[in-house]
Amino acid sequence: MAFIEAVMQYGFLQKALLTSVMVGIICGVIGCFIILRGMALMGDAISHAVLPGVAISYMLGVNFFFGAVISGVTTAIAIGFVSQNSRIKHDTSIGIMFTAAFASGIIIITMLKSSTDLYHILFGNVLAVRLSDMWITLGISLIVLAAVYLFYKELLVTSFDETMGAAYGLPVRFIHYFLMTLLTMVTVASLQTVGIVLVVAMLITPAAAAYLLTERLWMMIFLASGIGVISSIVGLYFSFTYNLASGATIVISSTAIFILVFLFSPKHGLIWKTLKVKKKRASLV
Amino acid sequence: MMKDPAISIEDLHVSYFGNEAVTGVSLSVNTGNLVGIIGPNGAGKSTFLKAMLNLIPKDKGAVRVMGKPIAEVRKSIAYVPQRNDIDWDFPITVLDAVLIGTYPHLKLFRRPKKKDKEWAMECLQRVGMQEFSKRQIGELSGGQQQRVFLARALAQKADLFFLDEPFVGVDVSSEETIVQILKELCRQGKTVIVVHHDLSKANDYFNQLILLNKELISYGTVEEVFKPEVIAKAYKGQFAFMNEIGVSL
Numbered sequence: 001m002a003f004i005e006a007v008m009q010y011g012f013l014q015k016a017l018l019t020s021v022m023v024g025i026i027c028g029v030i031g032c033f034i035i036l037r038g039m040a041l042m043g044d045a046i047s048h049a050v051l052p053g054v055a056i057s058y059m060l061g062v063n064f065f066f067g068a069v070i071s072g073v074t075t076a077i078a079i080g081f082v083s084q085n086s087r088i089k090h091d092t093s094i095g096i097m098f099t100a101a102f103a104s105g106i107i108i109i110t111m112l113k114s115s116t117d118l119y120h121i122l123f124g125n126v127l128a129v130r131l132s133d134m135w136i137t138l139g140i141s142l143i144v145l146a147a148v149y150l151f152y153k154e155l156l157v158t159s160f161d162e163t164m165g166a167a168y169g170l171p172v173r174f175i176h177y178f179l180m181t182l183l184t185m186v187t188v189a190s191l192q193t194v195g196i197v198l199v200v201a202m203l204i205t206p207a208a209a210a211y212l213l214t215e216r217l218w219m220m221i222f223l224a225s226g227i228g229v230i231s232s233i234v235g236l237y238f239s240f241t242y243n244l245a246s247g248a249t250i251v252i253s254s255t256a257i258f259i260l261v262f263l264f265s266p267k268h269g270l271i272w273k274t275l276k277v278k279k280k281r282a283s284l285v
Numbered sequence: 286m287m288k289d290p291a292i293s294i295e296d297l298h299v300s301y302f303g304n305e306a307v308t309g310v311s312l313s314v315n316t317g318n319l320v321g322i323i324g325p326n327g328a329g330k331s332t333f334l335k336a337m338l339n340l341i342p343k344d345k346g347a348v349r350v351m352g353k354p355i356a357e358v359r360k361s362i363a364y365v366p367q368r369n370d371i372d373w374d375f376p377i378t379v380l381d382a383v384l385i386g387t388y389p390h391l392k393l394f395r396r397p398k399k400k401d402k403e404w405a406m407e408c409l410q411r412v413g414m415q416e417f418s419k420r421q422i423g424e425l426s427g428g429q430q431q432r433v434f435l436a437r438a439l440a441q442k443a444d445l446f447f448l449d450e451p452f453v454g455v456d457v458s459s460e461e462t463i464v465q466i467l468k469e470l471c472r473q474g475k476t477v478i479v480v481h482h483d484l485s486k487a488n489d490y491f492n493q494l495i496l497l498n499k500e501l502i503s504y505g506t507v508e509e510v511f512k513p514e515v516i517a518k519a520y521k522g523q524f525a526f527m528n529e530i531g532v533s534l
Contacts, residue, residue: 150393
């Protein structure tokens, strides 16, 4: 267990571990709402769309958090505007807008002539997490968890039956953009650990696995966070031990968990379902 | 002083990208009525219902509910959506789905308490679904699902109930249960508005009918509206076809 010793010994590894555990938790929580609202593609879009904001923040020398939130939310609004005001469907609108944002981000970063930064933003480098990054991640985590806890009712209603929510007076559009803001914040927190390109996996894969395991939303949220945390720790272990990109190992760990759940989930697992069908057919012979 | 009507609508116009869906509808419904909205496919029935509740933007027109703008009375309105607007795989149990009906009256940051859960259970009992309280909603039949959503509406303790096509894909006994409960609500002085897709039972279920085909064709008691010559005005095209195949009114 050289990994545990190393964690005890090295400060950078402790920061990496704490940060990726926090990211695992909040990605799981927000991811549940993202997949239940059928917005997986939107998660992918927003995570890519923070790039120009991050780049401009670097240029201006301000904390990249602000730039990321502004460009993420602006893109979310632009996506909604195009799909509501033309015959363009929502997923098409997402494809147009996020690639535009991402491309402008690449151009800005290239102009800054800092390709190493670009590499780290795109693919993450959890072992290089600074103390300030860890505090930002902690701050974001507290905000996200508090928001979901306090507005759980509103998030549940608008995810399950938005029209009913609107009919009794909930500001459904505001809640949508509120969730997009949370999503952007989670993306920013994930930049260091998994990077922009793979954030969507941390949002969707643990939540999807949890979705196959339970019939209750709060349980799904806890399971998704748990799976996110396990993926982060296991991923970090492989990243450290075999010197692999942390984002990739974390994502592959969560994929492995998803595959296990997909096959063995008691109620929705493939194997269980196949067995039930076989048994039923055998009883009819 | 005269009591305010439950709903009054003046010159309501709704369009999608310039195509008229509802044009110039004016009417007012008094409290305690069970009103069916009928009309051919594409007549704008659901659109009309949603525009009434200000759930979609309208081009023109004023809607007042119990004499007030709708924004002020939203908490006394219960809305039951079309069944295919709901994601039946959503991780929620029957009881929790009904419990959502108590949310409008809960303050921000408050969670439903034990008495809210008991009330939700009571509402489930009224629709005969209490045994299914722990099931996931997708495990139910169409009729059972609709009964659960009616229970949710009951849990809202509303004065006005709006139901969009509640009888689509619903078994006969569920349909009867739902109709019974709607009639009971009206006897208690509630107002119930139902978008209804087929003409066959319209005269049994409702005491008033709104006959719509983009514009208002007729509104009144069932006796006034449910007459062949009135209905034919809304169903022009479709009745020509029926005549051809030998069905006459």
